[in-house]
Amino acid sequence: xxxxxxxxxxxxxxxxxxxxxxxxxxxxxxxxxxxxxxxxxxxxxxxxxxxxxxxxxxxxxxxxxxxxxxxxxxxxxxxxxxxxxxxxxxxxxxxxxxxxxxxxxxxxxxxxxxxxxxxxxxxxxxxxxxxxxxxxxxxxxxxxxxxxxxxxxxxxxxxxxxxxxxxxxxxxxxxxxxxxxxxxxxxxxxxxxxxxxxxxxxxxxxxxxxxxxxxxxxxxxxxxxxxxxxxxxxxxxxxxxxxxxxxxxxxxxxxxxxxxxxxxxxxxxxxxxxxxxxxxxxxxxxxxxxxxxxxxxxxxxxxxxxxxxxxxxxxxxxxxxxxxxxxxxxxxxxxxxxxxxxxxxxxxxxxxxxxxxxxxxxxxxxxxxxxxxxxxxxxxxxxxxxxxxxxxxxxxxxxxxxxxxxxxxxxxxxxxxxxxxxxxxxxxxxxxxxxxxxxxxxxxxxxxxxxxxxxxxxxxxxxxxxxxxxxxxxxxxxxxxxxxxxxxxxxxxxxxxxxxxxxxxxxxxxxxxxxxxxxxxxxxxxxxxxxxxxxxxxxxxxxxxxxxxxxxxxxxxxxxxxxxxxxxxxxx
Numbered sequence: 001x002x003x004x005x006x007x008x009x010x011x012x013x014x015x016x017x018x019x020x021x022x023x024x025x026x027x028x029x030x031x032x033x034x035x036x037x038x039x040x041x042x043x044x045x046x047x048x049x050x051x052x053x054x055x056x057x058x059x060x061x062x063x064x065x066x067x068x069x070x071x072x073x074x075x076x077x078x079x080x081x082x083x084x085x086x087x088x089x090x091x092x093x094x095x096x097x098x099x100x101x102x103x104x105x106x107x108x109x110x111x112x113x114x115x116x117x118x119x120x121x122x123x124x125x126x127x128x129x130x131x132x133x134x135x136x137x138x139x140x141x142x143x144x145x146x147x148x149x150x151x152x153x154x155x156x157x158x159x160x161x162x163x164x165x166x167x168x169x170x171x172x173x174x175x176x177x178x179x180x181x182x183x184x185x186x187x188x189x190x191x192x193x194x195x196x197x198x199x200x201x202x203x204x205x206x207x208x209x210x211x212x213x214x215x216x217x218x219x220x221x222x223x224x225x226x227x228x229x230x231x232x233x234x235x236x237x238x239x240x241x242x243x244x245x246x247x248x249x250x251x252x253x254x255x256x257x258x259x260x261x262x263x264x265x266x267x268x269x270x271x272x273x274x275x276x277x278x279x280x281x282x283x284x285x286x287x288x289x290x291x292x293x294x295x296x297x298x299x300x301x302x303x304x305x306x307x308x309x310x311x312x313x314x315x316x317x318x319x320x321x322x323x324x325x326x327x328x329x330x331x332x333x334x335x336x337x338x339x340x341x342x343x344x345x346x347x348x349x350x351x352x353x354x355x356x357x358x359x360x361x362x363x364x365x366x367x368x369x370x371x372x373x374x375x376x377x378x379x380x381x382x383x384x385x386x387x388x389x390x391x392x393x394x395x396x397x398x399x400x401x402x403x404x405x406x407x408x409x410x411x412x413x414x415x416x417x418x419x420x421x422x423x424x425x426x427x428x429x430x431x432x433x434x435x436x437x438x439x440x441x442x443x444x445x446x447x448x449x450x451x452x453x454x455x456x457x458x459x460x461x462x463x464x465x466x467x468x469x470x471x472x473x474x475x476x477x478x479x480x481x482x483x484x485x486x487x488x489x490x491x492x493x494x495x496x497x498x499x500x501x502x503x504x505x506x507x508x509x510x511x512x513x514x515x516x517x518x519x520x521x522x523x524x525x526x527x528x529x530x531x532x533x534x535x536x537x538x539x540x541x542x543x544x545x546x547x548x549x550x551x552x553x554x555x556x557x558x559x560x561x562x563x564x565x566x567x568x569x570x571x572x
Contacts, residue, residue, distance in 0.1 A: 020089070021130065024082035028139035031075035032285045033146055036278060038068035040150065043277040047270045079135070087130040094126045094306070095119070101310035119309075121192070125302035133292045133299060140170050140285040147282030154275045157261045162279045165254030169247045170286035174293025177243040181297035184236040189301060191229040198222040236294070243290030251283040316383050316401055325403035326392035328486035329357035330517065332378070332408070337387035339370075339377050346385070347373040349540040355487065360510075360518040362528050364558065365537035371521040372413055374537070375489045378519065380404040410489035413521075415476030417467055423456040425475065429483035438482060444512045445478035446504075447471070470501040477509060487517045494524050499569070503527075525562050534558065 045061040098119065144166045152159035202209070202222055209215040258279045262272040334353040340346045348370045355361055363371050376382040377389060380401040389396045396404050418425055426438055433441075442448050450471055460467055467475065473493050480488060493509055494502035506527045509520075520531065528534055529548045536544035536551070536558050544556050551558040 020082060020086040021134070024079055024086055024130075025135055025138040027075050027079035027082055028135050029142035031072050031079055032139050032143040034068045034072035034075055035284060036143060036147055036150070036281050038065060038072060039281040040274050040278045041065050041068060043273045044270055047273040051270075079139075083131055083135050087127040090130060091123055091126045095123050098123065098306060098310055102312070122302035122306050125299040128295050129299045129303075133296045136285065136288055136292050140289055143285045144170060144282060147278055150278055151258070151275055154271050155258075155262055155265055155267060157265065158258045158275050158279070161254060161257045161261060162282060165250050165257075165279070166282060166286055169250045169283055170289050173243050173247055173250075174289040174296075176293075177239055177290045178293035178297045180239045181236060181294040182301070184232060184239070185298045185301040188229065188232045188236065188298075189305065191225065191232055195222070195225040195229050198225050240291050240294050243294065244287065247283070247287045247290050251280065251287065254283070255280050315381055317397075318401060319398050322400040322403065323394055323398040325399060325407065326394055328407070330391055330407060330486045331356050331393075332487060333388070333390045333393075334374075334378075335388045335390070337374075337377060337389065338385045339373055339382055340385050341373070341382075346540050348377065348537075350387075351537070351540070351542055353535060353542075355517060355519065357517055358515055359533070360513060360516070360520065360531040361533045361535060362520045362522060362531045363535045363537060364522060364525065364528075364561070366557070367523075369537040370540040371537055372491055373540075375491050375519065375521060378408050378487075378489060380408075407485060408487040408489065409483065409485045410480045410487075411473075411476050411491060411493055413491040413495065415472060415479075417460050417472060417475065419459065421457050421459055422451055422454060422475075425460060426479055426482060429479040433482055441478045441482035444481050444508075445474045446508045447474040447478050450474075470505060473505055474508075477505075477512070481512060487519070488513060490518065490520045490522075492521055492523065494522065525558070525565055 041061050041064040045058060045065060048061070049058055144163075148159050148163045148166070151162045198218070198221055202218055205218075206215070209218050255276055259272060259276050262275050267275070332353070332355040334351060334355075337348050337351040338346055339348040351370070351374060353361065353374075363374060365371055373382060377384060380396050380399075384397065391399070391404070391407065418428070423438070426441070427433060430437065430441075439448070442451055477490075477493060480490070490509065490513075494505050502524060503526055506522075506524060510527050510530050513520075522528075525548075531548075533545060534548060534551055535542055536556070538557060544551055544554075544558055552562050553559075
C-alpha cells in the first residue's frame with residue numbers, strides 16, 4: 001500500500017483478483033436475471049392459465065419457471081462463493097501490504113487502540129467494498145438494463161417509466177445516502193477509536209485504576225464514549241432506513257405508473273401483468289444500493305485512514321543498491337556519531353567507539369543520556385544525522401537494515417512476551433533451532449529450572465503478565481542467545497528488578513557473554529569489573545571511558561554512582 005493507492009478500485013486491481021471479481025459479478029447478475037425471468041414467466045403462466053388454453057400452450061412456460069427457479073439458486077451460490085473468495089483474498093492482501101509497510105516505519109502517530117482499530121476494522125472495509133458495494137452495483141446495472149429492454153418490447157412508455165424509477169432508486173438515492181454518510185463517517189471513526197482506547201485502558205490499567213480510586217471515573221468516561229458512538233451510529237442507521245423507505249416508495253410508484261401506462265395503451269391482461277411484475281422485481285437488486293452507497297462512504301474513509309497509516313515514513317532510509325553484508329567476525333567502528341529525535345537537541349553528539357571481535361563494552365550514564373539511542377543506531381532502527389558506523393569498514397547506511405540486524409541485535413529494553421507457549425516465545429529467535437539448541441540457550445540464561453517447573457507448552461499471558469521481572473529478562477536473554485548474533489546488544493537487562501535478582505541476572509549474563517562481542521547498557525555497576533571497557537555517556541556525549549579500575553580512581557559520574565551504589569548495599 002502506497003500513496004499510489006488513490007482510489008478504492010486500486011485495492012481490487014492491486015490484489016490481482018480482477019478475473020475472480022468479474023466472475024462473481026457475472027454470477028450475481030445471472031442470479032438476478034434468472035429472478036426477473038422467473039417472475040416474468042410466472043406472471044405470463046398465471047395470467048395465461050386463467051384464460052384456460054390447451055395445456056400444450058403452457059408447457060414451455062412451465063418448464064421455464066422450473067428452469068429459472070433452479071438456475072437462480074445455482075447462480076446465487078456461485079456468486080456468494082466467488083464473491084467471498086475474492087473479498088477474503090483482497091482483505092488478506094491489503095493486510096499483508098499494510099504489515100509490510102509498518103515493519104520499517106518510524107514512530108506511528110496513532111495510539112495503540114486506534115492503530116488496532118485501523119488494522120482490524122478498516123481492513124474489513126475491503127470486504128464490504130467488494131461484497132456490499134461493487135458486486136451488487138454491477139448486478140443491479142445488468143439486471144436493470146435487461147428489465148428495461150423487456151419492458152421496451154412490451155411497451156416503450158413502460159420502459160421509460162421503469163428506467164426513471166431505477167435511476168432514482170439505484171443512482172440518486174445511493175448518491176444521497178453516500179453524501180450524508182460521509183459526514184457521519186468522519187465523526188464515527190474517531191469516536192470508535194476513542195472508545196477502543198478507553199476500553200484498552202480499562203483492561204490493561206485495571207490494577208492502577210483500582211489502586212488510585214480512579215476506576216469509576218475511567219468507567220464513566222468509557223460509557224460516555226460508548227454513548228457518543230451509539231448516538232452517531234443510530235444517526236447513520238436512520239439514513240439507511242430513510243433511503244430504503246424512499247426506494248420502496250419509488251418502487252411502488254413505478255409499478256403503479258407502469259400499470260396505468262399499460263392500461264392507457266390498451267395492453268392485454270397478460271402483457272400488463274408481465275410488465276408490472278417485471279418492473280416490480282427489477283427493483284430487487286437496486287434497493288440495496290442505498291445501503292451500499294452509505295457503506296461506500298465508510299469504505300472510502302477507512303481506506304483513506306489505511307493509506308495515512310501506511311504512509312508513515314520509515315525509521316531509516318534503505319539504500320537503493322545495498323552492499324553485501326560483511327562476514328563475521330565483525331569490527332564495529334563508531335566515529336563522531338550524531339543522532340537526533342525529531343527537532344530536539346541531539347540524543348547522541350560526537351560519540352565514537354570501537355568494538356573488536358570478542359570485546360565486551362558497558363555503556364553507563366543517567367537516564368536520557370543516549371544509551372538506548374546508541375544501541376538503536378547500531379541496530380539501524382534510527383537514522384544517523386552525521387558521523388558513521390562501519391561494520392568491517394562498510395558504512396551501515398550502505399547495508400540493508402535487515403542485514404545489519406542479522407549481525408548486530410539482542411535484548412531490547414522492554415522485551416515483549418507473546419500470547420504463546422514458552423517454547424514458541426523462545427523459538428521466535430530460532431524457528432529452525434533444534435530442541436538441544438533451545439535447551440542450551442535456556443541453560444545459559446539460567447532459566448532451565450523455571451521452564452521445567454512451568455512446562456514448555458504453558459501459554460504465557462499477553463505482555464508477560466504471568467511472568468516475573470527476572471523470568472522475563474532471562475527469557476529475553478535466552479531468546480537473544482538462541483539467535484546468536486555476531487554482536488550481542490543488551491539494553492538494561494536488570495532494569496526494575498530487586499537488588500538480589502538483578503545481581504544474579506548480571507552475574508549469569510556476564511558469564512554467558514564471556515568471549516562474545518557484547519555491548520551492555522546498564523545503570524548497575526556491580527560486575528562491570530569483568531568487561532573490557534566502560535563508556536560513560538552524559539547528555540549524548542562521551543564524558544569518561546576506561547576500565548572499572550580506571551574510572552573509580554578519578555572524580556566523575558562513574559565514581560559517584562559507584563560510591564552511591566556501594567553505600568546502598570552497605571545499608572541493605
